[in-house]
Amino acid sequence: MEPFSLFSVLPLLGILEDFDFVIKVFVFAYIEFYLYMQLRESQLLFGIATLIAAYFLLYQPIPTIFLVVIFVIFFTMGAHLQFLIQFGLYPLLRIFGIELEHPEVAEQKKMQEIQKKLQNGLELEEMEERWLEAQQKKDANYNKKMQERMQRHYI
Amino acid sequence: MLGIIDDIVFWASTFWFLWLFVLAYFFYQWARDHLAFSPILTMSVAGILIYYLVFQYPIAGGAIFILYMLVYGGLLYLLPLVLPFFKKR
Numbered sequence: 168m169e170p171f172s173l174f175s176v177l178p179l180l181g182i183l184e185d186f187d188f189v190i191k192v193f194v195f196a197y198i199e200f201y202l203y204m205q206l207r208e209s210q211l212l213f214g215i216a217t218l219i220a221a222y223f224l225l226y227q228p229i230p231t232i233f234l235v236v237i238f239v240i241f242f243t244m245g246a247h248l249q250f251l252i253q254f255g256l257y258p259l260l261r262i263f264g265i266e267l268e269h270p271e272v273a274e275q276k277k278m279q280e281i282q283k284k285l286q287n288g289l290e291l292e293e294m295e296e297r298w299l300e301a302q303q304k305k306d307a308n309y310n311k312k313m314q315e316r317m318q319r320h321y322i
Numbered sequence: 323m324l325g326i327i328d329d330i331v332f333w334a335s336t337f338w339f340l341w342l343f344v345l346a347y348f349f350y351q352w353a354r355d356h357l358a359f360s361p362i363l364t365m366s367v368a369g370i371l372i373y374y375l376v377f378q379y380p381i382a383g384g385a386i387f388i389l390y391m392l393v394y395g396g397l398l399y400l401l402p403l404v405l406p407f408f409k410k411r
Contacts, residue, residue, distance in 0.1 A: 186382070189374045196367050200356040207359070247393070255401040 187228075194235045195224055278302065345383045346372045348390075 198220045206213040223231045240248065257268045266273055281295055353368035375383030392398055 182379070185374055185378065189371065192367060192370050196353065196356050199360075199363065203359045244393075251393075251398055255398050258401065 190232060191224055191228060194232050195221070197235055197239060198224070274302070341384070342376050342380060345380065345387055346376045348387050349375060349383070 199217065202213055202216045202220065206216060220231075253268075260267055277298065281299055284290075284295075349371040350368040353364050353371060357364045357367055375386065
């Protein structure tokens, strides 16, 4: 086995340096795009903002890149991301048995499936019957509490 | 007998160059969409991106292109249509 040598790792540093430069170019392009959208009516402000953005990107690259990436992912792609997670990632994880969606949404879906089975005249499994009984008890408790609250409110 | 290898190498290199051309066009288009207000900046950024992501590291450029197409091209929206077929019953 060859002894570990830093010279075998150094080419990787060159590659990382190149990728670092490319990421900075991408980030600078996005910053310029958003600055132009905001400041297109005032060229002076656009120029000053460009210089400030360039300063931050050159001297404080890590927080600048992090903030721009967060902005792009959550503000620009926010709705897109939400749709992807809710209708892409969650169903994918459900196939592997991991349920991450809001429990009320999952409960509603389960209730709909059970009601479909009952409407089609199929028999429910033991687990489903127990779950249905537990849900009905929970609903009855909830209704009782709401009634008591209403009575207290009106008295 | 070795003619078939020549043919394979010819078509593989043709498709590889076509793929690189597609990548270059994609990065040029991206730069133009985001920096349309300044033609000089567009050409500079496009040139830098094409040099690094098509000439130097085409695999990274290809990965970025594929990821971009998956996220923005709407292919992931097909997941809810396909996944129910793999649901546990």
